[in-house]
Amino acid sequence: MKVTAFNASGRKDGNTATLLKAVLGELEKEGIETELVQLAGTSIRGCRACYKCFENRDRRCSVNDDALNECIEKMLASDGIILGSPTYFANVSAEMKALIDRAGLVAKANGDMFRRKVGAAVVAVRRAGSIHAFNSINHFFLISQMIVPGSSYWNVGVGRNKGEVEQDGEGMATMKTLGGNMAWLLRRLHS
Ligand SMILES: Cc1cc2nc3c(=O)[nH]c(=O)nc-3n(C[C@H](O)[C@H](O)[C@H](O)COP(=O)(O)O)c2cc1C
DSSP states (O other): OEEEEEEOOSSTTSHHHHHHHHHHHHHHHTTOEEEEEEOTTSOOOOOOOOOHHHHHOSSSOSOOSSSHHHHHHHHHTOSEEEEEEEOBTTBOOHHHHHHHHHHHHHHHHTTOTTTTOEEEEEEEESSSOHHHHHHHHHHHHHHTTOBOOOOSSOSEEEOSSTTGGGGOHHHHHHHHHHHHHHHHHHHHHTO
């Protein structure tokens, strides 16, 4: 079994990455293979609304000159998908929105191709807006017929500069509980 986490922060190895690594660490303890994909430095642009994915139905976006199709391939090869974003102006980052819009439309064009995979949202925030960002990601999972495990709080960690989120004890504990619950769910779905 494999879980892939996508970090859509504009900065590599920041607070979103720290939170994602905490979730992945728990999954690894349960013997689940993990991968962390950091989108910083890659380019993923928004959906062109060409609807060619509905003509081609080949599980790919027709725009083939950026990182999106590689992300889709990794999502398809995974049993669990974690989407991590910092809070930017009370919502997800532009990279996360582009990933959601394009992977989401390709999934719809191909019969809900992420159906019954397990999905979890993880959000880093300095002060406010994280729940809106959390909801944006969960809307993608739920309309894609994915299964979403919970934790002891919404999956949010508080911090501003790189590494500060480690001082948010409750946020870090929430990530560990999420990882444990995700592993529990994956084991039952695949037994
Ligand atoms: C463009 C931009 C917009 C931001 N907007 C918000 C915001 O609306 N609310 C908030 O609490 N923090 C906001 N922040 C702060 C980040 O969410 C916070 O620093 C987060 O920990 C960054 O995660 P990272 O280290 O993974 O990049 C913003 C940061 C940037 C760069």
